[in-house]
Amino acid sequence: MNKKLYLFCLCLLAGYMGLAQSSKPDYSKITLVIHGGAGTITRANMTPEKEKAYKEKLNEALKTGYAVLEKGGSSLDAVEATVRVMEDSPLFNAGKGAVFTNEGKNELDAAIMDGKTLKAGAIASVTTIRNPISTARAVMEQSEHVMMIGPGAEKFAQEKGMEIVDPAYFYTETRFNQLQKIKDNEKTELDHNGGSGSTENIFIEGKKFGTVGAVALDAYGNLAAATSTGGMTNKRYGRVGDVPIIGAGTYADNTTCAVSATGHGEYFIRSVVAHDIASLMAYKGLPLKKAADEVVMHKLVERGGEGGVIAVDRNGNIAMPFNSAGMYRGYIKKGKSEVLIYKD
Numbered sequence: 001m002n003k004k005l006y007l008f009c010l011c012l013l014a015g016y017m018g019l020a021q022s023s024k025p026d027y028s029k030i031t032l033v034i035h036g037g038a039g040t041i042t043r044a045n046m047t048p049e050k051e052k053a054y055k056e057k058l059n060e061a062l063k064t065g066y067a068v069l070e071k072g073g074s075s076l077d078a079v080e081a082t083v084r085v086m087e088d089s090p091l092f093n094a095g096k097g098a099v100f101t102n103e104g105k106n107e108l109d110a111a112i113m114d115g116k117t118l119k120a121g122a123i124a125s126v127t128t129i130r131n132p133i134s135t136a137r138a139v140m141e142q143s144e145h146v147m148m149i150g151p152g153a154e155k156f157a158q159e160k161g162m163e164i165v166d167p168a169y170f171y172t173e174t175r176f177n178q179l180q181k182i183k184d185n186e187k188t189e190l191d192h193n194g195g196s197g198s199t200e201n202i203f204i205e206g207k208k209f210g211t212v213g214a215v216a217l218d219a220y221g222n223l224a225a226a227t228s229t230g231g232m233t234n235k236r237y238g239r240v241g242d243v244p245i246i247g248a249g250t251y252a253d254n255t256t257c258a259v260s261a262t263g264h265g266e267y268f269i270r271s272v273v274a275h276d277i278a279s280l281m282a283y284k285g286l287p288l289k290k291a292a293d294e295v296v297m298h299k300l301v302e303r304g305g306e307g308g309v310i311a312v313d314r315n316g317n318i319a320m321p322f323n324s325a326g327m328y329r330g331y332i333k334k335g336k337s338e339v340l341i342y343k344d
């Protein structure tokens with residue numbers, strides 16, 4: 001064999017081995033991180049029973065998603081399965097238990113992104129889809145589009161065989177009372193300041209955001225992010241938050257990280273939070289934690305945006321910064337799992 005041919009064969013073999021290597025699953029790095037919303041969650045406004053219930057549900061969500069990853073399932077399957085558990089729980093502001101709009105309705109937003117292909121799917125302002133995250137995934141995988149809204153998204157969900165429910169399914173007394181309380185406060189506020197009104201306070205009761213989200217790294221090195229929400233209490237007609245806006249509340253790119261956010265959506269949209277974190281890693285070479293801290297603990301704070309994010313990079317490093325009093329959050333990696341609520 002002449003020298004050139006020999007070298008060519010050697011290169012082919014090395015290339016083949018490289019490919020074989022990269023497609024070999026590596027279970028040592030599989031990671032799942034979740035959040036169940038950020039806000040003024042303090043020990044003072046929590047009962048031991050409520051705390052137990054939240055922790056149990058967060059653990060159940062973590063276990064569900066991790067089981068997918070342990071079996072060699074994709075990060076996309078893991079984040080979808082995880083978010084569905086939280087959507088079905090009345091404890092969180094997503095799916096059942098979603099907050100009420102000013103008109104007394106539940107309007108849901110969700111998004112999912114695949115870090116391997118950079119494909120994404122999102123839906124907004126839907127009122128009859130039981131698990132918005134699965135329809136967001138269907139938009140990504142079974143349509144030519146990235147985002148569908150309102151009745152169109154609902155028609156699409158029906159066509160794709162998603163579970164459709166009566167809007168009353170999303171009702172919970174706690175959330176309904178939250179709306180009444182905020183509306184009463186609004187009235188008081190208007191009375192107090194001579195009717196000038198305040199747009200800043202119209203949304204927030206106790207600044208408790210309850211959006212849910214998951215980010216994951218699978219055994220094949222692929223990242224994914226998923227977020228689902230009812231938005232913010234007392235939101236006005238047609239209001240859409242950061243969650244379904246790719247790059248704001250949800251983002252994933254295998255070369256950097258996967259991010260899911262929770263907080264005052266208007267600020268997260270204006271700061272393009274999730275993409276900004278990925279960009280700091282890509283352009284400035286910052287490690288994940290530094291990039292996430294820079295955006296959540298500095299930029300957002302300066303701009304008055306309350307909330308937090310969860311994130312994972314392709315090496316399984318995680319970050320869960322928040323600038324609010326608390327954030328329901330948890331992670332599981334290398335068999336070690338932790339669920340946290342408060343700052344300390």
Ligand code: ASP
Binds near residue numbers: 037093211230249263
């Ligand atoms: N980010 C969500 C929104 O603005 C609210 C939340 O995180 O609970 O719609």
